[in-house]
Amino acid sequence: xxxxxxxxxxxxxxxxxxxxxxxxxxxxxxxxxxxxxxxxxxxxxxxxxxxxxxxxxxxxxxxxxxxxxxxxxxxxxxxxxxxxxxxxxxxxxxxxxxxxxxxxxxxxxxxxxxxxxxxxxxxxxxxxxxxxxxxxxxxxxxxxxxxxxxxxxxxxxxxxxxxxxxxxxxxxxxxxxxxxxxxxxxxxxxxxxxxxxxxxxxxxxxxxxxxxxxxxxxxxxxxxxxxxxxxxxxxxx
Ligand code: UDP
Numbered sequence: 506x507x508x509x510x511x512x513x514x515x516x517x518x519x520x521x522x523x524x525x526x527x528x529x530x531x532x533x534x535x536x537x538x539x540x541x542x543x544x545x546x547x548x549x550x551x552x553x554x555x556x557x558x559x560x561x562x563x564x565x566x567x568x569x570x571x572x573x574x575x576x577x578x579x580x581x582x583x584x585x586x587x588x589x590x591x592x593x594x595x596x597x598x599x600x601x602x603x604x605x606x607x608x609x610x611x612x613x614x615x616x617x618x619x620x621x622x623x624x625x626x627x628x629x630x631x632x633x634x635x636x637x638x639x640x641x642x643x644x645x646x647x648x649x650x651x652x653x654x655x656x657x658x659x660x661x662x663x664x665x666x667x668x669x670x671x672x673x674x675x676x677x678x679x680x681x682x683x684x685x686x687x688x689x690x691x692x693x694x695x696x697x698x699x700x701x702x703x704x705x706x707x708x709x710x711x712x713x714x715x716x717x718x719x720x721x722x723x724x725x726x727x728x729x730x731x732x733x734x735x736x737x738x739x740x741x742x
Pocket of ligand 1: 640666689
């Protein structure tokens, strides 16, 4: 797969549908796939942090989560045509699993959040098999790995925030029999209905960041990564 690279960090240019087709082929070939969300904040951090950079670059799909990467691709005449957000990618994978009969495991978030996310997902996709779940505060990884394997999970979603979830996946993916691994941050909170996403109006205009900033002004510091990143991209032309 041809990837686009921003300051040493690789991003997958594939759309949701292309990733699903690719993942299914990899599952059939018995290959494991990992999905990690990339945004300007992570690119800027990864530039200074080799471990984070390797984590992203060794994943199968570094998805362009966030309008910043999309704009950078436009500035650099790249081929990324739309955002691929972590939460929407997870939703598409759930739909795919429900349709194809693949088994899903949810690991992460607080007990009431993950159990509620499971219930809401089952409501949305009645045929889905969520063969197990565990909250993100169980400390013994062996116990969690056993539980996932006993559930014969094909897809594993890990929601413990970044980079904790990605580090967990990297360390344990070889002993987990699942084929698809995605670190999904606060997505269980979204599925459970605890955190609202921006209305479609903002999302369609690429202004989700603005909506979140209005709701949570303390995000400003994190969000300053976006203009800094774009300036850097422009200067690097
Ligand atoms: N979390 C967890 N275990 C931990 C720390 C965090 O399960 O040890 C969960 C937390 O309950 C929340 C999610 O991880 O559901 C963190 O989401 P956040 O929005 O901070 O992640 P981001 O998307 O910003 O990486």
